[in-house]
Amino acid sequence: MTVLAVQGVRKSFGGVRAVDDVSFALAAGEMLALIGPNGAGKSTCFNMVGGQVRPDAGRVRLAGRDITGLPPRRIARLGVGRSFQIAATFASMTVRENVQVALQAHRGATWRFWRPADSLFVAEAETLLAEVGMAEQAGRAAGVLAYGDVKRLELAVALAGAPRLLLMDEPTAGMAPAERAALMALVRRLATERALAVLFTEHDMDVVFGVADRILVLDRGRLIAAGDAATIRADAAVRAVYLGA
Ligand code: ADP
Ligand code: MG
Numbered sequence: 001m002t003v004l005a006v007q008g009v010r011k012s013f014g015g016v017r018a019v020d021d022v023s024f025a026l027a028a029g030e031m032l033a034l035i036g037p038n039g040a041g042k043s044t045c046f047n048m049v050g051g052q053v054r055p056d057a058g059r060v061r062l063a064g065r066d067i068t069g070l071p072p073r074r075i076a077r078l079g080v081g082r083s084f085q086i087a088a089t090f091a092s093m094t095v096r097e098n099v100q101v102a103l104q105a106h107r108g109a110t111w112r113f114w115r116p117a118d119s120l121f122v123a124e125a126e127t128l129l130a131e132v133g134m135a136e137q138a139g140r141a142a143g144v145l146a147y148g149d150v151k152r153l154e155l156a157v158a159l160a161g162a163p164r165l166l167l168m169d170e171p172t173a174g175m176a177p178a179e180r181a182a183l184m185a186l187v188r189r190l191a192t193e194r195a196l197a198v199l200f201t202e203h204d205m206d207v208v209f210g211v212a213d214r215i216l217v218l219d220r221g222r223l224i225a226a227g228d229a230a231t232i233r234a235d236a237a238v239r240a241v242y243l244g245a
Helices: 042-050 072-077 095-106 122-131 147-160 177-194 205-211 229-234 236-243
Strands: 002-013 016-027 031-035 057-062 080-082 165-169 197-201 214-219 222-227
Touching: 002 042, 002 197, 016 042, 016 057, 016 197, 016 214, 016 222, 031 042, 031 177, 031 205, 042 072, 042 080, 042 165, 042 197, 072 080, 080 147, 095 122, 095 147, 122 147, 147 177, 165 177, 177 197, 177 205, 205 229, 214 229, 214 236, 222 229, 222 236, 229 236
Parallel strands: 031 197, 031 214, 080 165, 165 197
Antiparallel strands: 002 016, 002 057, 214 222
């Protein structure tokens, strides 16, 4: 099933063509990596899917529904999760409470009625925390977590919104190589188990090649290659961009 279909999107900022006629599709359970040098247009693509940037041309469809130019909140409600965009956690609350708040916000309950003592969504919060390997840390304050655990908590918070598509723009920025691989392996497992579509970008090519089903390569706003790891590794245009040859 096609979750995301991006068709001929373009975006210019002043005279700069940030994204120039890019098309791709993403199926349920699939992890698609968007890679390319700095300034290639990756974040602009993420922002056009998430609604933060309105395309100058082209369409974005989510499960067949045209979402082009809708505001970010509506797109989120339709099932697009965006993790790691902002510091999504509340330091003084426990890990479990952070997920409870996210569950409650997603179900439409009004925030101001939430109090830490509330027992709403405790079991669901703990299930989500177990999924990201944080069951043991449910009662700890989010503010004292190690960086890699904050990232996993942010993932649980994103999952609380029951997304069918997860947008991850440089989710592992600032992490050590082993932590990066572990976080993306977790995302890989969740994508498969939950039939979650994931669009991500990541600088570590070993991680990209290890977890992505397919890879798209952008250079100066244009899609220069698409395919599986073997195809991308062997692609002459990709080598030229990355090796400067
Ligand atoms: P990437 O994420 O691949 O590094 P971006 O999508 O952030 O690339 O940027 C693509 C191009 O668009 C760059 O030249 C960048 O300077 C420009 N750009 C991105 N966002 C803006 C903006 N809000 N205003 C002006 N220029 C922008
Ligand atoms: Mg970027």
